[in-house]
Amino acid sequence: MTDALWILILLLLAVAVLVVVRRRLPVVFWWLVGYPVVTLRVLATYRATMDACGLTVPASAVRRATARMMGRQAAPVPPRRSLPRPTGSGLVMRLRMATGQAPEDFTASADRLRHAWGAHAVHVRPTKPGRLELRLVGWDVLADVRPARRWLRTGPLSLPLALREDGHWHVRDFRTVPHELILGATQSGKSVYLRNLLCGLARQPVALVGIDCKWGVELAPFAPRLSALADTPDRANDLLDVLVEEMEARFRLIGMMGGAGPDTVLTSDVWGLPEKLRPVPVVVVVDEVAELFLAGSKDDEKRRDAMVTKLIRLAQLGRAAGIYLEVCGQRFGAELGKGATMLRAQLTGRVCHRVNDETSANMALGDIAPEAALAATSIPAERPGVAVVGDSSGGWSRVRSPHLTLDDAAAICRDTSALMPELPRLDSFRPVVAVEEARPSSSAAAPTARPVTE
Numbered sequence: 001m002t003d004a005l006w007i008l009i010l011l012l013l014a015v016a017v018l019v020v021v022r023r024r025l026p027v028v029f030w031w032l033v034g035y036p037v038v039t040l041r042v043l044a045t046y047r048a049t050m051d052a053c054g055l056t057v058p059a060s061a062v063r064r065a066t067a068r069m070m071g072r073q074a075a076p077v078p079p080r081r082s083l084p085r086p087t088g089s090g091l092v093m094r095l096r097m098a099t100g101q102a103p104e105d106f107t108a109s110a111d112r113l114r115h116a117w118g119a120h121a122v123h124v125r126p127t128k129p130g131r132l133e134l135r136l137v138g139w140d141v142l143a144d145v146r147p148a149r150r151w152l153r154t155g156p157l158s159l160p161l162a163l164r165e166d167g168h169w170h171v172r173d174f175r176t177v178p179h180e181l182i183l184g185a186t187q188s189g190k191s192v193y194l195r196n197l198l199c200g201l202a203r204q205p206v207a208l209v210g211i212d213c214k215w216g217v218e219l220a221p222f223a224p225r226l227s228a229l230a231d232t233p234d235r236a237n238d239l240l241d242v243l244v245e246e247m248e249a250r251f252r253l254i255g256m257m258g259g260a261g262p263d264t265v266l267t268s269d270v271w272g273l274p275e276k277l278r279p280v281p282v283v284v285v286v287d288e289v290a291e292l293f294l295a296g297s298k299d300d301e302k303r304r305d306a307m308v309t310k311l312i313r314l315a316q317l318g319r320a321a322g323i324y325l326e327v328c329g330q331r332f333g334a335e336l337g338k339g340a341t342m343l344r345a346q347l348t349g350r351v352c353h354r355v356n357d358e359t360s361a362n363m364a365l366g367d368i369a370p371e372a373a374l375a376a377t378s379i380p381a382e383r384p385g386v387a388v389v390g391d392s393s394g395g396w397s398r399v400r401s402p403h404l405t406l407d408d409a410a411a412i413c414r415d416t417s418a419l420m421p422e423l424p425r426l427d428s429f430r431p432v433v434a435v436e437e438a439r440p441s442s443s444a445a446a447p448t449a450r451p452v453t454e
Helices: 002-024 026-052 061-069 103-108 110-117 190-202 220-225 233-258 289-293 298-321 340-346 358-366 370-377 406-415 424-429
Strands: 090-096 121-128 131-137 158-164 169-173 180-183 207-212 226-230 282-287 323-329 349-352 386-390 396-400
Touching (some): 002 026, 026 090, 026 110, 103 121, 110 131, 158 190, 190 220, 190 282, 190 323, 207 233, 207 424, 220 406, 226 233, 233 282, 233 298, 233 424, 282 289, 289 323, 298 323, 298 340, 349 358, 349 370, 370 386, 370 396
Parallel strands (some): 180 323, 207 226, 207 282, 282 323
Antiparallel strands (some): 090 131, 121 131, 158 169, 158 396, 386 396
């Protein structure tokens, strides 16, 4: 009786430990319990599950003839598969589709496969003609997102910003998708996404330019790393003039290098120039674009139309000159003025957090993937940071950025202020950063107000 009691206590302790590990360390629980259980379930029920989901094909004539000779009936044939390979968040199988099958057939049955195998989600990705990748996710990876590992390789102007629901990282590559539109309501996580973006760029030799017409309260904490900051519409208009001048000067440099001699390598952008002559990349962050375009008089309307025209020029030609746009706001629509829709068409990268109305979701994602706009409208308010990311190719995915506090982001910008490049044209727009003076410990320091940007 005593031995049975001890065995029962040990079993209860083991179960309690597994419950704690599953909640606190889901990756460890997956490797200890989840992967072996799901793998055995997949291997044991693969043929029956594929048949139940309508993903099998009739047996070949040779198999049917052989089955008749043996007095049996030939069973339908499922797609050929590889052994389940574990990943950090689930497992992966590679399938070879049978004749007549298409990846859309497997995508339509993804939810049924998820329930049959007890996975959190199933994602289908075609790899090459006739083959696809079936990825099973073991748990909700967006529930608790940690910063990307340092060994995750990224190149210049390439940042892992958010974790996708399939376990991969969404990497923001400016050279592939030069301009991006970020939308989100208050407390939706848009500011956290922007902090991760700015802090990632702050660690690279990149000139950061901010336009924040809410008197700079959103971008002021990052001032030590900003090469320029405009906090009013008038200053923003002047800053855009300077950026257009900088872009034109870079195009003149590219043209001069193209005609330097017969042995010169021809190029159409700054990345083809010799490294010693290559201008530093510039990332322009426009926060709360609606505030930038508000107009209360005829003069304001003229200024707004002029700024929209300059932003469109930067969006159309800036990629080749190494100037990239990040346009953020709570909403973005045609009511912002003439040219707003044209500007949106140039912002090929789209990130839509929870928004207040369906129109904003359609403006962000409706022109590239209507189903993505529908997914954006269903983001719950209790999960800030979750967003739908899409691009002009039509692909989209749910993502969530790791939480980064404003204090930590401001500290990163202060620590990387030495990496700020020299751009003489932007010197007059460089923000003034207050220097804290050392005070005696006996004197009480006056409280300093900090902007709230959550």
